[in-house]
Amino acid sequence: xxxxxALLRLAAVTCAIVPAHATVLLPAELGDLSRxxxxxxxxxxxxxxARWTDDRRRVETIVTLEAESSLKGALGATVQFxxxxxxxxxxxxxVLGAPEFAVGQRxxxxxxxxxxxxxxxxxxxxxxxxxxxxDGGWMVTPPAVLPxxxxxxxxxxxxxxxxxxxxxxxxxxxxxxxxxLGP
Amino acid sequence: MSRSRFGRLHxxxxxxxxxxxxxxxxxxxxxxxxxxxxGRQVTVKWNQTPIRYYVAEGxxxxxxxxxxxxxxxxxxxxxxxxxxxxxxFEFAGYTNARPGEGDGRSTIGFLAEPDLDRVLAxxxxxxxxxxxxxxxxxxxxNSVFSWSVAPSGEAGRFDVETIAVHEIGHLIGLxxxxxxxxxxxxxxxxxxxxxxxxxxxxxxxGSVTNRRLRADDIAGVSDLYPDGAFEADTGSISGxxxxxxEGLFGAHVVAFNPATGALVGAFSLNAHGEFSIAGLTxxxxxxxxxxxxxxxVESFFxxxxxxxxxxxxxxxxxxxxxxxxxxxxxxxxxxxxx
Numbered sequence: 057x058x059x060x061x062a063l064l065r066l067a068a069v070t071c072a073i074v075p076a077h078a079t080v081l082l083p084a085e086l087g088d089l090s091r092x093x094x095x096x097x098x099x100x101x102x103x104x105x106a107r108w109t110d111d112r113r114r115v116e117t118i119v120t121l122e123a124e125s126s127l128k129g130a131l132g133a134t135v136q137f138x139x140x141x142x143x144x145x146x147x148x149x150x151v152l153g154a155p156e157f158a159v160g161q162r163x164x165x166x167x168x169x170x171x172x173x174x175x176x177x178x179x180x181x182x183x184x185x186x187x188x189x190x191d192g193g194w195m196v197t198p199p200a201v202l203p204x205x206x207x208x209x210x211x212x213x214x215x216x217x218x219x220x221x222x223x224x225x226x227x228x229x230x231x232x233x234x235x236x237l238g239p
Numbered sequence: 240m241s242r243s244r245f246g247r248l249h250x251x252x253x254x255x256x257x258x259x260x261x262x263x264x265x266x267x268x269x270x271x272x273x274x275x276x277x278g279r280q281v282t283v284k285w286n287q288t289p290i291r292y293y294v295a296e297g298x299x300x301x302x303x304x305x306x307x308x309x310x311x312x313x314x315x316x317x318x319x320x321x322x323x324x325x326x327x328f329e330f331a332g333y334t335n336a337r338p339g340e341g342d343g344r345s346t347i348g349f350l351a352e353p354d355l356d357r358v359l360a361x362x363x364x365x366x367x368x369x370x371x372x373x374x375x376x377x378x379x380x381n382s383v384f385s386w387s388v389a390p391s392g393e394a395g396r397f398d399v400e401t402i403a404v405h406e407i408g409h410l411i412g413l414x415x416x417x418x419x420x421x422x423x424x425x426x427x428x429x430x431x432x433x434x435x436x437x438x439x440x441x442x443x444x445g446s447v448t449n450r451r452l453r454a455d456d457i458a459g460v461s462d463l464y465p466d467g468a469f470e471a472d473t474g475s476i477s478g479x480x481x482x483x484x485e486g487l488f489g490a491h492v493v494a495f496n497p498a499t500g501a502l503v504g505a506f507s508l509n510a511h512g513e514f515s516i517a518g519l520t521x522x523x524x525x526x527x528x529x530x531x532x533x534x535x536v537e538s539f540f541x542x543x544x545x546x547x548x549x550x551x552x553x554x555x556x557x558x559x560x561x562x563x564x565x566x567x568x569x570x571x572x573x574x575x576x577x
Contacts, residue, residue: 080405081535082357083421083428083440092356114339140355141363147374148274149341151363152409153439155537168356176354181537188545198532198548204423211422211431214491214529215552217577 081153084179087203090234093166093178095129097121098187098228101161102134106142115149117142118174119157121165127228128235129167137167137175155181162187164196164227187224197221203234271463272412274366281371283364284412284463289329290376292410295348296335299382302349302399304333310388311347314403317450318411321457323473323518325466326411338379341365345410347403349386350379359384359441360402362409376410378403385444392447401436401449408437413459415439415538417491417531418504434502439538454501458518469518474561477515478570479507480528482550486512487574489539489546491531494524494561506531510544519561526555528572550574 090096099121106117121135141151155177157163166183167175177183187194199219204210213219222230232238272283292315294308302310308330315328331344338346352358358381365375380386380402387396419438422431430440433448435455442448452460461469480490490507492514505516529552531539540546555572 080359080361080402080441081439081538082359083430084357085423085428088427113337114341138354140361143368146368147341148366148368149339149363150272150274150366151339151361153358153361153538156541158543161542168354170354173354176356179357179535180355182357182535184537186542186545198530198534198536198546201421201423201428201533203427204425207425209422209424209429209431211420212428212533213552214531214533215550215577216532217551219530219532219548220577221548 086200096127099123194224195221276371289327293334323461323469338377349382475517480512521563523558
């Protein structure tokens with residue numbers, strides 16, 4: 057490899073710095089999320105808007121979903137929830153670990169609620185599953201971490217051929233069962 | 240991540256050692272924070288040190304402001320003590336401001352955030368979108384949980400120093416590392432191994448395992464704030480991850496040094512599948528490439544472009560040498576669909 061080609065490749069890679077995301081989380085599997093969620097909704101993001109919190113000390117982002125389905129809880133056709141951080145004017149407040157949303161994304165969200173405020177994501181980024189079109193259907197990718205069976209622990213091995221994207225209908229059936237709502 | 244996973248192929252791979260032509264080394268590895276400014280990506284880091292921080296007044300049972308300040312000083316000193324990095328910190332005093340407020344001061348303290356139900360702690364960065372300048376980095380510890388500053392940890396309470404070391408990694412500009420492993424059982428999911436303090440998932444309460452930096456963390460901070468002979472004394476490995484000849488975005492690439500036991504990770508970070516792992520102890524390394532298919536991907540990447548998950552984990556079939564002060568030259572690792 058020549059010095060020039062190495063430098064060109066270096067430039068390409070260093071330009072791909074990853075935007076900020078980071079917190080220390082307690083891990084959750086799909087059973088935890090399904091049980092702990094006050095509501096679970098599938099929908100398409102139609103609006104993302106940052107604003108000051110009520111005490112005007114911090115920034116939060118309000119995400120609006122056009123709901124297609126409520127897997128748990130009685131939600132209306134439009135669902136809103138809060139995500140910490142956001143961009144207001146010249147300044148960007150990045151709360152590391154808070155997922156980012158864009159209009160048009162299709163998602164399943166696990167929502168918690170406390171008092172009169174808008175719902176929040178259970179487990180922060182762990183409480184959102186992205187949907188991707190594939191083979192004429194919709195898949196949940198990456199696959200969710202499912203609860204262990206029994207008391208014997210099972211290692212989660214990256215690259216395990218069994219860890220595949222899951223068809224949306226299979227994912228939702230699993231969520232309903234884990235939430236105790238039947239198939 | 241279990242070192243034994245790498246050890247299994249060690250003997251076989253040793254026979255396949257390749258000496259690659261040394262080339263000028265890239266300087267990118269790990270996940271570093273970046274923001275788009277005027278169409279270009281800017282690394283988020285501090286331009287001046289010492290980095291001044293304030294400690295918020297108010298505490299939690301067992302951890303008052305003086306205990307918090309003392310423990311934070313210890314956690315900061317852990318990063319400051321890395322001999323190959325040049326970053327320093329200064330305690331500027333106590334404040335009645337709360338972490339997360341945009342006041343131009345980096346503030347660290349406790350906050351009750353019941354809505355962040357599984358978040359032990361978090362770092363928020365205030366960035367000028369026009370210049371890309373990092374103006375402030377605040378850390379909060381979620382007082383919904385129980386905390387301890389006991390020297391050996393305390394059952395049922397999370398260790399402030401352990402979590403502080405992780406969050407300070409973010410404060411200086413490091414993202415998450417994926418060198419860790421979890422398991423599930425009837426009682427839920429838990430972390431069973433982590434060879435980095437920057438793994439996003441926490442060990443259980445009482446653990447003090449991650450007070451100590453590992454090779455991956457040391458390489459990361461040294462890459463961001465290099466000092467002394469860091470670049471001359473370490474090497475890097477770079478290359479591409481491909482599937483059916485096409486580059487893969489978001490593949491996790493880990494370099495294991497059988498001589499030292501060190502693990503340093505990075506990701507393929509563009510559509511060509513290119514990766515670069517810097518800060519390696521010179522010598523032969525085993526490469527493992529794996530999909531991030533067990534993770535809360537939002538902890539590592541934005542949703543767009545999508546990360547590739549549909550491939551099997553693989554060990555590269557040759558040892559790759561990280562030459563002192565230089566790069567391995569590009570290696571191409573082909574992976575197979577699941």
